Amino acid sequence: xxxxxxxxxxxxxxxxxxxxxxxxxxxxxxxxxxxxxxxxxxxxxxxxxxxxxxxxxxxxxxxxxxxxxxxxxxxxxxxxxxxxxxxxxxxxxxxxxxxxxxxxxxxxxxxxxxxxxxxxxxxxxxxxxxxxxxxxxxxxxxxxxxxxxxxxxxxxxxxxxxxxxxxxxxxxxxxxxxxxxxxxxxxxxxxxxxxxxxxxxxxxxxxxxxxxxxxxxxxxxxxxxxxxxxxxxxxxxxxxxxxxxxxxxxxxxxxxxxxxxxxxxxxxxxxxxxxxxxxxxxxxxxxxxxxxxxxxxxxxxxxxxxxxxxxxxxxxxxxxxxxxxxxxxxxxxxxxxxxxxxxxxxxxxxxxxxxxxxxxxxxxxxxxxxxxxxxxxxxxx
Amino acid sequence: xxxxxxxxxxxxxxxxxxxxxxxxxxxxxxxxxxxxxxxxxxxxxxxxxxxxxxxxxxxxxxxxxxxxxxxxxxxxxxxxxxxxxxxxxxxxxxxxxxxxxxxxxxxxxxxxxxxxxxxxxxxxxxxxxxxxxxxxxxxxxxxxxxxxxxxxxxxxxxxxxxxxxxxxxxxxxxxxxxxxxxxxxxxxxxxxxxxxxxxxxxxxxxxxxxxxxxxxxxxxxxxxxxxxxxxxxxxxxxxxxxxxxxxxxxxxxxxxxxxxxxxxxxxxxxxxxxxxxxxxxxxxxxxxxxxxxxxxxxxxxxxxxxxxxxxxxxxxxxxxxxxxxxxxxxxxxxxxxxxxxxxxxxxxxxxxxxxxxxxxxxxxxxxxxxxxxxxxxxxxx
Numbered sequence: 001x002x003x004x005x006x007x008x009x010x011x012x013x014x015x016x017x018x019x020x021x022x023x024x025x026x027x028x029x030x031x032x033x034x035x036x037x038x039x040x041x042x043x044x045x046x047x048x049x050x051x052x053x054x055x056x057x058x059x060x061x062x063x064x065x066x067x068x069x070x071x072x073x074x075x076x077x078x079x080x081x082x083x084x085x086x087x088x089x090x091x092x093x094x095x096x097x098x099x100x101x102x103x104x105x106x107x108x109x110x111x112x113x114x115x116x117x118x119x120x121x122x123x124x125x126x127x128x129x130x131x132x133x134x135x136x137x138x139x140x141x142x143x144x145x146x147x148x149x150x151x152x153x154x155x156x157x158x159x160x161x162x163x164x165x166x167x168x169x170x171x172x173x174x175x176x177x178x179x180x181x182x183x184x185x186x187x188x189x190x191x192x193x194x195x196x197x198x199x200x201x202x203x204x205x206x207x208x209x210x211x212x213x214x215x216x217x218x219x220x221x222x223x224x225x226x227x228x229x230x231x232x233x234x235x236x237x238x239x240x241x242x243x244x245x246x247x248x249x250x251x252x253x254x255x256x257x258x259x260x261x262x263x264x265x266x267x268x269x270x271x272x273x274x275x276x277x278x279x280x281x282x283x284x285x286x287x288x289x290x291x292x293x294x295x296x297x298x299x300x301x302x303x304x305x306x307x308x309x310x311x312x313x314x315x316x317x318x319x320x321x322x323x324x325x326x327x328x329x330x331x332x333x334x335x336x337x338x339x340x341x342x343x344x345x346x347x348x349x350x351x352x353x354x355x356x357x358x359x360x361x362x363x364x365x366x367x368x369x370x371x372x373x374x375x376x377x378x379x380x381x
Numbered sequence: 382x383x384x385x386x387x388x389x390x391x392x393x394x395x396x397x398x399x400x401x402x403x404x405x406x407x408x409x410x411x412x413x414x415x416x417x418x419x420x421x422x423x424x425x426x427x428x429x430x431x432x433x434x435x436x437x438x439x440x441x442x443x444x445x446x447x448x449x450x451x452x453x454x455x456x457x458x459x460x461x462x463x464x465x466x467x468x469x470x471x472x473x474x475x476x477x478x479x480x481x482x483x484x485x486x487x488x489x490x491x492x493x494x495x496x497x498x499x500x501x502x503x504x505x506x507x508x509x510x511x512x513x514x515x516x517x518x519x520x521x522x523x524x525x526x527x528x529x530x531x532x533x534x535x536x537x538x539x540x541x542x543x544x545x546x547x548x549x550x551x552x553x554x555x556x557x558x559x560x561x562x563x564x565x566x567x568x569x570x571x572x573x574x575x576x577x578x579x580x581x582x583x584x585x586x587x588x589x590x591x592x593x594x595x596x597x598x599x600x601x602x603x604x605x606x607x608x609x610x611x612x613x614x615x616x617x618x619x620x621x622x623x624x625x626x627x628x629x630x631x632x633x634x635x636x637x638x639x640x641x642x643x644x645x646x647x648x649x650x651x652x653x654x655x656x657x658x659x660x661x662x663x664x665x666x667x668x669x670x671x672x673x674x675x676x677x678x679x680x681x682x683x684x685x686x687x688x689x690x691x692x693x694x695x696x697x698x699x700x701x702x703x704x705x706x707x708x709x710x711x712x713x714x715x716x717x718x719x720x721x722x723x724x725x726x727x728x729x730x731x732x733x734x735x736x737x738x739x740x741x742x743x744x745x746x747x748x749x750x751x752x753x754x755x756x757x758x759x760x761x762x
Contacts, residue, residue: 054435057468057469057470057471058470060470060471060474061470061473063474064473064474064475064477068477068478071478072477072478087438088438089438089439089441089442090438090441092442092445093441093442093444093445093474093475094445094474094475094478094479096445096449096453097449097452097453097475097478097479097481097482097484098475098478100478100481100482101478101481103478
């Protein structure tokens with residue numbers, strides 16, 4: 001039995017003020033293509049289909065269209081759960097109808113989780129839920145952390161789980177820990193938001209959503225697929241992919257991943273402004289990418305963002321190398337402290353640190369006037 | 382062929398700060414009961430299922446539950462469209478899946494409207510659309526009013542309509558006019574928001590939503606079902622119902638209506654405070670109703686709303702008979718103008734008009750002090 005594991009589509013996401021819907025559409029069209037090629041027995045989406053409880057309408061239309069293509073046109077069963085970004089109730093609307101087309105959508109955690117059976121594999125759908133909600137659902141006041149909550153949910157599932165069949169857990173949680181030693185495990189389950197991998201032991205495979213990197217945990221059978229796209233510059237260096245899982249009747253796994261090409265990559269460029277604006281540099285680049293540019297230049301630059309935007313239209317973030325500015329500032333303020341200088345001398349020094357132009361006599365005259373007036377006003381208060 | 386015509390459920394509506402969801406649930410449970418008794422071939426809901434584009438989650442859950450009961454449990458086909466209060470895109474999500482269960486939901490107007498065929502009757506689903514949206518959809522710059530837009534939509538439908546079959550139009554619009562003369566028709570289609578009944582001539586029956594009274598237009602085959610509940614005090618005197626339509630293969634109609642009992646009625650009470658608080662009066666009333674109370678008392682009343690709320694817990698609105706207050710005010714301000722009185726005399730007069738208590742010597746002393754201080758401050762400015 002073969003299924004594709006994906007998660008964290010975050011449809012409707014805004015990144016640095018830009019709606020990613022068109023990029024998401026481009027990516028999802030490739031995903032549909034991949035489903036067509038792989039012909040899996042199911043597509044598993046482990047939460048955060050939307051980026052927020054009330055997504056923009058074009059995100060709603062996109063999700064509808066993509067799921068319809070996969071489920072109805074390609075006749076591929078879909079197993080999907082709500083994540084912490086989805087609204088449990090809104091996502092759940094209509095799910096009773098979808099089941100008839102083998103589109104199994106669980107938006108809201110229920111106390112009795114009946115597995116969805118597809119080609120001999122049992123899928124247990126556990127949408128994201130706050131510990132307080134699980135506490136109420138189970139009527140168990142001892143549930144406080146996500147670890148407690150997940151333990152109760154899995155404990156309940158185990159009551160009726162047949163360990164001789166292949167069982168897949170589909171969840172959306174902050175799972176930490178690995179295949180390693182006891183000490184490491186303890187360490188990584190410190191925070192109350194985290195859930196330990198050991199809880200998922202009863203399952204042949206655990207398809208997770210929430211963390212955006214496919215390498216978030218190293219475990220042979222408890223895995224994140226990673227997000228659909230890069231959604232922040234902290235993810236710039238991650239390789240995004242979907243996982244193709246083959247599972248036999250004994251629960252043995254064969255896992256590989258396939259990456260998709262984003263319309264516009266999200267990446268960082270670092271260097272001096274002149275370098276970055278040099279055709280010899282930028283002609284080798286995909287100029288449409290979403291960029292964070294870190295400039296090494298010291299001193300003032302005249303309107304660097306607009307100069308950069310003429311070459312790189314999708315620059316999302318511009319940063320100056322902090323160490324340099326800090327060093328300069330430190331030098332400046334240290335010198336202020338050390339020597340007693342006149343206001344105009346201080347300003348001249350400041351001007352020279354912060355710009356590359358000359359502090360001409362004309363400028364000195366203007367500033368002298370300004371300083372005189374300020375001092376006069378101060379004296380009159 | 383028999384169908385039930387209803388509209389304007391407005392799930393998630395707030396009336397005077399109170400969510401009506403529980404009242405709507407009570408009503409809809411009766412509606413499900415009625416569907417079970419009548420065993421219609423279809424239930425038609427002519428728009429405004431929700432009260433707003435992003436309804437509260439309990440309204441989403443209620444709609445899901447009720448439609449599931451009707452469509453899946455009672456195996457009754459549903460024909461529903463979006464109204465001006467619904468979000469076209471949000472409501473449309475999943476509609477391709479619903480069709481498989483004969484739940485036909487059209488949230489967003491499409492240029493080609495293929496009729497839904499149920500037991501020999503063709504239903505044309507025309508969700509609410511702004512004229513500008515229809516103008517764009519049809520690429521026709523001459524469309525400016527709702528009348529223009531509806532004419533285009535119906536003209537397009539007529540291209541493929543078979544007049545020898547029973548055809549039902551399902552729409553959400555502000556339709557005015559009647560079965561009468563040319564002059565009246567012209568009159569009633571004055572505003573650009575209105576649509577004339579004559580446009581619906583090609584159809585055997587037109588099931589409308591938008592206006593909340595079933596008597597909004599008097600026409601034998603173009604009809605509003607009226608809203609589910611009373612949603613404002615202006616509807617207090619309306620009798621709410623759903624329409625049961627029987628239509629034969631020639632398009633001949635048999636129409637009757639069935640009313641449902643609200644959990645709490647919405648109505649007005651008028652009288653003097655003492656009367657309204659008299660057990661002889663209120664013991665005959667359903668005290669849980671949503672009430673607007675109009676008091677006839679003149680002069681000030683001490684905390685009337687709390688006194689009333691002890692008897693009538695769901696009082697939503699308290700009003701004083703305007704004419705009386707106006708008369709009083711007029712008397713007061715006229716007298717001010719006519720005679721030149723001292724400040725304390727004016728205040729005494731005002732106090733006596735507005736309260737029923739005595740303006741004692743002690744009170745006079747306090748007010749004299751206040752007035753003195755105010756005058757002193759004024760003089761110092």
